[in-house]
Amino acid sequence: MTSPVEELLRRSHELGADPRTTNYAGGNTSAKGTAVDPVTGAETELLWVKGSGGDLGTLTESGLAVLRLDRLRALTGVYPGVEREDEMVAAFDHCLHGRGGAAPSIDTAMHGLLDAAHVDHLHPDAGIAIATAADGPALTEEIFGDRVVWVPWRRPGFQLGLDIAAIAAANPQAIGVILGGHGITAWGATSEQCQANSLEIIRTAEAYIAAHGRPEPFGEVVFETLPEAGRHARAAALFPVLRGLASTDAPQVGHYTDTPEVLDFLARAEHPRLAALGTSCPDHFLRTKVAPLVLDLPPDAPLEDVVARLRELHAAYRADYAAYYARHAGPDSPPMRGADPAIVLVPGIGMFSFGRDKQTARVAGEFYVNAINVMRGAEAISSYAPIDEAEKFRIEYWELEEAKLRRMPAPKPLAARIALVTGGGSGIGAATARRLAAEGACVVVADRDPAAAEKVAAEIGAGAHRAADAAIAVAADVTDAEAVAAAVRAAVLAFGGVDLVVNNAGLSISKPLLETTEADWDLQHDVMAKGSFLVSRETARVMTAQGMGGDIVYISSKNAVFAGPNNVAYGAAKADQAHQVRLLAAELGEHGIRVNGVNPDGVVRGSGIFASGWGAQRAAVYGVPEEELGAFYARRTLLKREVLPEHVAAAVFVLTGGQLSHTTGLHVPVDAGVAAAFLR
Incomplete structure (x- = not known):
């Protein structure tokens, strides 16, 4: 035998899953039953009702307000009238049972005062169409006869609960009401009957509109829709x-x-x-x-x-x-x-x-x-x-x-900001995407590898009501101007714009000068120097159109300022990126766009670059086993600590999280201390 709470949750989920029945976070459902009072040991009548701010389709037991029915109904004796109606919501707190669950909503009285074991209050489109029709009362009678009764508009609250209870008592044949300007309420002796009555009202209204409605109620076409x-x-x-x-x-x-x-x-x-x-x-x-x-x-x-x-x-x-x-x-x-x-x-x-x-x-x-x-x-x-x-x-x-x-909780530091991270499918890019999302940003994970980008975006969106509310993945080859433009358009269509850009996409080929080919040189400059330029140019267009300022962060490298061995193409490309930071900071400052850089070093674990062969090449240069490369890099630093992708992501957040609002043109080293790479 199922409990009233189990029945209520099942019904709520089924009703909330159908957009024809109610919309997200709209409406509320309830059930009445008995439970043992832990203080007296006596059976006590209770009301379980969806709490304030909950959603029927995803409702859990913790989202229910639990009230003692005798105390709730006793409030009718102290109700001060519609002029002081707002006081009644605070009074609900004195009716809570045990820890009470969720905060009671304004509609609690509608459920508690009705003499029915199960009650649904819903916002179906067809029901509201009747409720907002100029001749709604007459239509209600024509469509439903005496099975559904019209209730004139009244703001939700205790008096509306009294009104509906009185109408239900005066019309024992009725299964529900149309609330003028608002929605519907239905009831039943069992959860199944209540749900059936709700659906009867909705489907009957839909059928009537379909059978009797004018075919083009919005008039003739005056604007053509673009392809x-x-x-x-x-x-x-x-x-x-x-x-x-x-x-x-x-x-x-x-x-x-x-x-x-x-x-x-x-x-x-x-x-x-x-x-x-x-x-x-x-x-x-x-x-x-x-x-x-x-x-x-x-x-x-x-x-x-x-x-x-x-x-x-x-x-x-x-x-x-x-x-x-x-x-x-x-x-x-x-x-x-x-x-x-x-x-x-x-x-x-x-x-x-x-x-x-x-x-x-x-x-x-x-x-x-x-x-x-x-x-x-x-x-x-x-x-x-x-x-x-x-x-x-x-x-x-x-x-x-x-x-x-x-x-409502205070907004996170990056709330309402939209971040685009290139090379976001692995390593520093993935860690940065995760960190920015954790701080409240909507994130666009851009990567040449669509599957890698999708994986990171899915991980970020796992805790959201809908994954795409937190992050989306876009395929982007940053060397291709049209691909970059398409990625930025996707970001704009998904979230409305771009505020925070992380130029992270990169690769490296470690060779001595005489072994470095033109193809080696061109590839690295295309991805890092040209790619960062293309991404910055395209996103700066969006930021200036928004007029909301913004941040562009370059993930450059210690090698932008340090003359490392067998690394001419990579180091030169990183130096190009580093100077783009200075140039763009000077140019975009008038638009409130801040441009800064991060110079990591020795990020081995989780790095897509190192995994693609760069690690083996650098290990050979330094004469250490590849699996010990991270420890080798750590030993040569002042702090003797290994740098991880998360440390670089933390620097990106510090630059963009609001505490450095007056900083632009800065390069932040994240290398555990490499004295030869100190900026001067």
Whole structure:
């Protein structure tokens, strides 16, 4: 026999796995049952309900709030009314059982006050389409008869829980309700019955819209969609500009969406009107803001005209958002948060969404896709009529939402920064990619070996909700200008731009001068000198378009300044890289781009260069066994310590993590102390 918690988790996972049912982190589910009170030893009625901020599809027992049902329901006797409703969330803490699990959400009363063993509150697109239709009450009756009851819009909270409980008691035949402007709630005596009732409401709404809806509710096509190649090229050109604009108040990461439903919406005549109305479901507009920024030029307009217009629209958006705040803010309202758009819509190209990290940006875009589906359904059978602006403000600047933001952990040093690491598939590059990701950056692992890059990116993404939110892999031969440009475009389309570049790709061939061929010389200069130049040039274009500054770090070498034996091609290429640091630091400083270098030495363990034959060559030069080369290098240093890839990665982080914000043109030795390579 399964426990109420096991039943609840199974149902939650099944409901959360289907985007037609609810969106990421949207909705909540609950179950009631009994457990032994460890203090009294008596059976006690409990409520298990998804806690604040959790996600149904990935919910675990630790994500449930656990409350004593008798104490929760006793709160009806002290409820002070809607004017002081926010006090009730704090009161939930006095109802917790044991350690209580997760923090109770604002919807806890909806679940606890309903006289049903299992309750689902969901945000399905079809359900919200009915909830936001201008004649939603009549449609609810027509579609569902008396099995589903309409509940007028009310901000989530204790009073809404009382309203739903009263409606359920007065309508014993009902299986659920449509919450005006918001979503649906269903219930049942068993977990299976509750889930079946939720799905009945959703599927019935979907079927009604399909059978009775107008075929083209968004109107005629007025903008043609560009073919995929042209669409992505234009998106890559615009994204850094948009990211810079969206980061006016705080740095943002971006996400690009060009799914068919987005492109169709943006192609049609009604999209400006509907976009201006904004989203309705609280879960939607909390992530997408009150309304998106919408470009009003055709897809084939000249790029410079589009950029200029976007700057004008962004300035107007910020002014409008400040006016929106001023219209509704009271003496107790939290300060205005960022006035930049979270969603930017570009007809013929797609949607650009922004957030404090990749997951937040992606989820914002997913929620706006939900909003498009809602608008389509509402317009198909009626007209879209979201909750009014004042109600949106009350939720966006709700003290409870502000408290949720305050509970979030402090951002990591490289949060909202996008790093591109060449030669990232092994050795120093892989260690650097891992370190930058651990410090909060989104990482693009670029390597000539796609499998090696994929392996490192997968390792970085293993702890993320979606691996691509943390890192992506791109194949890149840094000697090929077009390959470099393609890699940078991939980075831009994945995250919105580039802020931090590590020129690490390299190789070495150890030979005396008379044995060094032109091919040896050209190969090493192509990879390190030319490759670093190509990568720096391409990423500097992105950084200047963003207007957010940035960092370029060259992994040079002790050999850039030390005259080692049998190493002319490698040493000369590294010296070229070292001087590029100085040249670019001088040139790019006016754009806030800092250029620095790291000079490692003797990084044997984990090194792709050493594993490819360089180790054997250098061991032969020094007359030591190859397996002892690392120890040999350590013995000749002042500190007598072996240098590992992680030590070089640490230097990259120190240069880019914010503590050396006024440093550019610097070379940091990571060689355990080689006096002959001291800079002077």
